[in-house]
Amino acid sequence: MGKYLRLLINMNKLIIIGNGFDKAHSLPTSYLDFLDSFWKDVKNKYQTTSYQKLIYLNPKYEGVFDYGKINSYDDFKTNLSKYAKEYSLECINWPGISCKDKANNVDIFKFKNSFFRDICSTASIKKWVDVEDEYYKELTLIPTQKANRRFSVSELNEEFEQIKSLLNHHLLENVKNKYDLTSSQTTNNDWRKIYEFFKPHSIFNNKNIEREFTNKTDIDEIKAFFLEEKGDTKTYLPKHSYILNFNYTNTPISYIKSIKNIYSNNIHGVIDESNPSINFGYGDEMDENYSLIENLNDNEYLKNFKSFQYLQNESYKNALNYIDSQKFQVYIMGHSCGLSDRTLLKTIFEHENCRSIKVFYHEEIKDGKIVDDYTNIIQNISRHFTDKPAMRKKIVNKSYCEPLPQGVRFPEKENTD
Numbered sequence: 001m002g003k004y005l006r007l008l009i010n011m012n013k014l015i016i017i018g019n020g021f022d023k024a025h026s027l028p029t030s031y032l033d034f035l036d037s038f039w040k041d042v043k044n045k046y047q048t049t050s051y052q053k054l055i056y057l058n059p060k061y062e063g064v065f066d067y068g069k070i071n072s073y074d075d076f077k078t079n080l081s082k083y084a085k086e087y088s089l090e091c092i093n094w095p096g097i098s099c100k101d102k103a104n105n106v107d108i109f110k111f112k113n114s115f116f117r118d119i120c121s122t123a124s125i126k127k128w129v130d131v132e133d134e135y136y137k138e139l140t141l142i143p144t145q146k147a148n149r150r151f152s153v154s155e156l157n158e159e160f161e162q163i164k165s166l167l168n169h170h171l172l173e174n175v176k177n178k179y180d181l182t183s184s185q186t187t188n189n190d191w192r193k194i195y196e197f198f199k200p201h202s203i204f205n206n207k208n209i210e211r212e213f214t215n216k217t218d219i220d221e222i223k224a225f226f227l228e229e230k231g232d233t234k235t236y237l238p239k240h241s242y243i244l245n246f247n248y249t250n251t252p253i254s255y256i257k258s259i260k261n262i263y264s265n266n267i268h269g270v271i272d273e274s275n276p277s278i279n280f281g282y283g284d285e286m287d288e289n290y291s292l293i294e295n296l297n298d299n300e301y302l303k304n305f306k307s308f309q310y311l312q313n314e315s316y317k318n319a320l321n322y323i324d325s326q327k328f329q330v331y332i333m334g335h336s337c338g339l340s341d342r343t344l345l346k347t348i349f350e351h352e353n354c355r356s357i358k359v360f361y362h363e364e365i366k367d368g369k370i371v372d373d374y375t376n377i378i379q380n381i382s383r384h385f386t387d388k389p390a391m392r393k394k395i396v397n398k399s400y401c402e403p404l405p406q407g408v409r410f411p412e413k414e415n416t417d
Contacts (some may be wrong), residue, residue, distance in 0.1 A: 011201055011209075011222060011355070012328040013241040014348065019128060020334025020362055022251050025408045027175050029249060031128045033222050034170050035120065036072050038333075043070065050169065053162045054113040061101075061108045063087075073120050080109060096121040114150060117160040128280075134338035135160055135304065136282040140289040143296060153300045160304060164280050168248070171271040175249055179410040182254055190405035191254075197331065197360070198255045198262060200239040211218065212400050213356050214393045242322045244348075247333055248278050262323075267315050267344070268306075279309040284342040307343045316344070323348055329356040333404055339382040346384040349394070357381060358396040363403035 001235040022029040028037065043065045046057045051308035057064075067079040077097045082324035084091040084099050089108060111117035117229065119125050119134055126228040135156070142153050151159075201209060210219045243252050243264040248271045256262045269281040281304030293301045302308055310316035322328075330348065337345060348354060359381075361374035378395050 011218070012239055012326045013201055013331060014328045014354075015198065015241060015243045015331045015333060016335050016345075017245045017247060017252065017333050018244060018335025018337075019247060020336070020404065022175075022247055022408065024334060024362075024404050024406045025251055025410060027249065027251065027410070029171060029175060029247065031131055031250060032126060033174075034167060035172055037174060038166070039073050039076050040071055042076060050162075050166055054111065054116045054166070056107060056110050056112050058106060058108050058236075060106075062196070064109070084108075086376055094121070094403055113159045113162055115156060119163075127128060127336065127338075129336055129338035129340050131163075132280070132282050133338070136284070136287075136340070139282075139301060139304075140293065142301075143292070146250055155300065157303050160281075164278060167280070168271050168278060179347060179414055180413050181251055181410055182257070183411050190407035190410055194351060194408065195255050195259075195334070198243070198252070199259055200241045200261050201329070208400065212358055212396045216357050218327070240326075242319075242328075244319055246341065262382075265315055265319055265322075267310075267319060269315075277312075279306055280304070281306050281309065282340050283307060283344060284339045285348045286342060286346070287339070306341070310344075311391075319344070321371070323351050323353055323402070325353050325378055326355075327353045327412070329358060330354060332357065332359045332381075334360075337377055337384065339380075339383060342384055345381075349381065349384050350387065350390070354394060356396055357394045359398075359401050360404040361398075361401060362406075372403065374401065384396065 019030055028034075033321070042051070042055075042057070045051045046055065047059065052083045060085070064076075064079050064083045068075065069083045070076050070079060077093075080097060080099055081091055083089070086292065089099055090102050091097060096111050098110040099394075100106070101108055111120075115135070115138065118138075119131055122134070125131060125134060138151060138156055139153065142151060158207075213219050213222065239261065241259070241262040243256065245252060245264060245266045246268050248268060250264075250266065250270060252264060256264055269277050271278065283306035285307060335341075346352070349357060359374055359377050361372045361377060363370060363372040365371075381395060382391050
C-alpha cells in the first residue's frame, strides 16, 4: 500500500461557481432579477442620477404609473401604451419603446443608454452571459459600421460602465445588505448536501469517486488512497477544495467557515459600496474576431476584456498556481460555461492536471415533466476544448452527476427596510 501513497498526487477539488448557485439559494442575482428590479423601482427612482443616465421620463407625465403595478419592462411598456392611447400620444415600439407628445413637441419617455435599450428589448437576452455576448457583438460591429455606426467604442464602453455600476448597486441593495449569507442553515437538508460537496474528497462524501475518472492510474491511486484512509486515519494525506467563484456575491461563505483545507477565490471581484470594481465583460480570445479587434491598435476596444482585468490583482495568478500544483477534479455548480469566460475555462479544462469534470445540473418540472440542463452545460464545456477526445474522457457521464439542491434560503438581516 505504501507505494501507492508515494505515487499518489492529491486529487484536489476545484469548485466552479456561477450565477445558478446564487439562484439555487433564491438570491435575486440573475439578469432578469436585475432588470425587473430596475423597472419595479422606476416610479421612485426615475429622477435619480443613476436612472437618468439610462432613461428619461418627463415628470409632467407621471400618469403613466396609474395604469397598473409595474414589475417588469413589459409592464412598463403596457402602462405607457395605455397612457399614450388615452391621451393620443405617439409611441414607437422598436427598437425599445419611446413616447412623445407631438402636439407640444415634448418627449415623454426615451432611453438615453442605447445598449440598455437593446438588452431590455431583446427577448433572447435572459442571462448575464447573454449581456456579455451582446456587448461583444456590438464591439465587433463598430469597425465595420464606419460613418453610419450607432456607437463609437468609447460610447459603448461608457454605456456598459453605467450598467455595471447599476448592477453593483442592485447587488448591494438587494443581496449583500438584505440577506445574512453567513447563516449555516444547519437544519436544512439541502444545505447539508451542498456542504458535503464542498468538502475535500473523502470516502465518506463520495464512495464511488473512482467511477468519475477514466485514467487508470488515477483510479488505482484513488482506490489505494481510500483503502488506506479507511484502514488507518493516521496516514491521511490532506487534499484541498478550491472555490473559484465567478459571482460578485460571497454565497459560499456559510459552507466553508467550518471546513478545513478549503480556499475561496472571488475571481471576478466582489460588490463593494466604496470601491465598485467587478470584472464584467468578455473573455473569449479564441474568437476569430478578437485578432481583428486587437489589430486595430486601439486599447479602448480591449477595455472590458476579462483577461486584462484579471491582471489588476492576484486572483488569476492564485487560480493558476492552484491548478498547476496538483491533479484535480472540477465541480461545476451553477455556471453555464458560456464563451464569455472561455479564456479562463479553457485554461482549466485543458490543463493536464484536470482529470475529471463533474456537472451539478439544474433540474425542474415543466409541463409535468422533469427537465434539466445537463446536456446544455456539457455542450458549452465542449467549446472550450480543442482536444475533443480529452473532453469526452474528462466529462463525467450523467449517471454519476446529480442536480444542484435548490432548497437553501438565507434569512434576511434584521432592521432591513
